[in-house]
Amino acid sequence: MASGALRRVGAPLLQFAFVVWATYTVTFLLIRVLPGDPVLAALSVQSGDATTVDPEQLAALREEAGLSGGLLAQYLGQLGGLLRGDLGTSLATGRPVGQMIVDVVPGTLEIAGLALVLGVAAAVLIGFLSYIAPWRWLRDTLVQLPPLGVAVPAFVTGLVLIVVFSFTLGWFPASGARSASSVVLPAVTLAFPVCAIFFQVFQAAIREAEQSAFVFTADVKGLSRLRVFARHILPNAMLPSVTSIGLLIGFLAGGTAVIETVFSRDGVGRIVVAAVQARDVNVIQGVIIVVAAVYALAALLVDLSYPLLDPRLRQARRAKSEKTEQQEVAA
Numbered sequence: 001m002a003s004g005a006l007r008r009v010g011a012p013l014l015q016f017a018f019v020v021w022a023t024y025t026v027t028f029l030l031i032r033v034l035p036g037d038p039v040l041a042a043l044s045v046q047s048g049d050a051t052t053v054d055p056e057q058l059a060a061l062r063e064e065a066g067l068s069g070g071l072l073a074q075y076l077g078q079l080g081g082l083l084r085g086d087l088g089t090s091l092a093t094g095r096p097v098g099q100m101i102v103d104v105v106p107g108t109l110e111i112a113g114l115a116l117v118l119g120v121a122a123a124v125l126i127g128f129l130s131y132i133a134p135w136r137w138l139r140d141t142l143v144q145l146p147p148l149g150v151a152v153p154a155f156v157t158g159l160v161l162i163v164v165f166s167f168t169l170g171w172f173p174a175s176g177a178r179s180a181s182s183v184v185l186p187a188v189t190l191a192f193p194v195c196a197i198f199f200q201v202f203q204a205a206i207r208e209a210e211q212s213a214f215v216f217t218a219d220v221k222g223l224s225r226l227r228v229f230a231r232h233i234l235p236n237a238m239l240p241s242v243t244s245i246g247l248l249i250g251f252l253a254g255g256t257a258v259i260e261t262v263f264s265r266d267g268v269g270r271i272v273v274a275a276v277q278a279r280d281v282n283v284i285q286g287v288i289i290v291v292a293a294v295y296a297l298a299a300l301l302v303d304l305s306y307p308l309l310d311p312r313l314r315q316a317r318r319a320k321s322e323k324t325e326q327q328e329v330a331a
Contacts, residue, residue, distance in 0.1 A: 012303045016296045021290035024082060024285075028075055028117030039067060039091060042105040042214045087286035097286035100271060107177055108267035111259060112252035114187035119194025119248070122146075124234070126195075127202050131210075131233065134227045146199035152257075158189040158262040175264035186263045190255065194248055203245040205237035212236070246302040250295030 039062050062068040069077070083087060087097035116148035124144060130142040165185060173182045200206065209215060218228045257269030268287055275283035 003106070007032070011298045019296035019299075020289065020293050024079065024289050025075075027288045028078065031285060032071060032074075034281075041118055047321050077234055078137065082289065087289065088282040090275075090280055092275070092280045092285050097283050100283065101268060102292055103267050103287060104268055104271055107265055108253075108256050108260070108269065109266065111185045111186045111190060111265070112249075113191035114183060114212045115194050116245075116248060116252060118187060118191035120198050122191065122195040123199040123202050125207055126199060127237070128229055128234075130203075131206060131229050143203060146196040149194075149196035151194070154193065155262050157192055158259060159183070161185045161189060164264075177265050182263075182265075186259045186265060189262075190259050193255070195253065197248060197251065198241065198244055202237055202241045205240045206233055209233045209236045230283045242305075243302055246295070246298040249298035250291070253291045253294040 047088055067074060078088060083322060085098065087101070089205040090093070090100060093100070114201070124148060126142055129140045133139045133142060160173045162185065165171045171181075172185050174185075185266055215228060216230050218232055223231075253268070255269075256267050257273055259265075260270040261273060271283060271288050274280075274288070
């Protein structure tokens with residue numbers, strides 16, 4: 001039993017570690033193949049192209065940023081720092097990258113968390129309405145609504161919401177994070193693509209559940225479509241849809257740059273934009289690694305929680321574990 005549990009947990013943990021390591025390796029190599037010296041590039045952006053720096057001062061800056069020595073030395077040094085939780089030092093500000101990310105994470109979490117809740121709730125609601133709608137044309141129209149969340153760019157959606165609900169109606173602030181209501185418009189803007197992505201998986205699961213024997217039996221018994229959806233279709237459709245939540249969390253972790261820029265909010269996405277403009281490679285690399293870790297952690301939690309949500313998997317794994325134990329005893 002213990003060995004089976006260890007195998008179930010060990011494989012996802014190894015996958016989590018591999019994703020983080022692979023992301024670090026690819027990001028490190030891509031940044032290093034860019035032409036020019038990262039430290040000189042960052043200094044030129046800050047002070048102009050005519051900047052002159054004393055060689056000893058430049059060497060000290062490279063040492064502080066972890067960019068001194070050969071390529072292998074930099075790779076191993078930064079990898080060791082990553083294992084200790086050290087993401088390096090910003091070339092632009094001189095602050096620890098990890099601390100910079102921690103300072104802005106709460107603002108990003110507010111937007112991403114509310115957007116996830118709103119997006120998933122809207123997808124479930126549209127799926128429910130499309131199931132109980134009495135007319136085919138209405139069902140087809142409802143099904144076509146969520147893809148608009150991906151088709152329309154986020155910055156366009158955000159600007160429209162600002163014009164309508166900030167400038168015209170005055171219900172919500174147009175920018176900043178001075179009040180609790182300031183998170184509403186950014187979260188709604190980000191909820192549109194979340195709803196579209198989740199709805200694709202959820203709608204396919206609804207169609208599969210509709211063709212099952214238990215739904216046919218419920219229809220024959222004369223149960224209302226509302227009751228059939230709530231008791232039979234929704235629980236079975238949510239099980240495969242849960243796996244897409246991990247992908248959504250990864251999308252939300254890396255998809256806030258445009259939203260935070262449009263609404264002038266501090267967050268992980270906005271510091272990435274600033275780092276790109278300042279050629280701050282350490283901040284860019286640190287944020288990419290954190291986003292990859294969040295995505296891998298979400299996938300890990302979904303993988304571990306899925307058997308808890310699906311009784312069939314629990315029974316299958318219990319039977320497999322008992323069979324393995326019997327074979328070990330027999331041997």
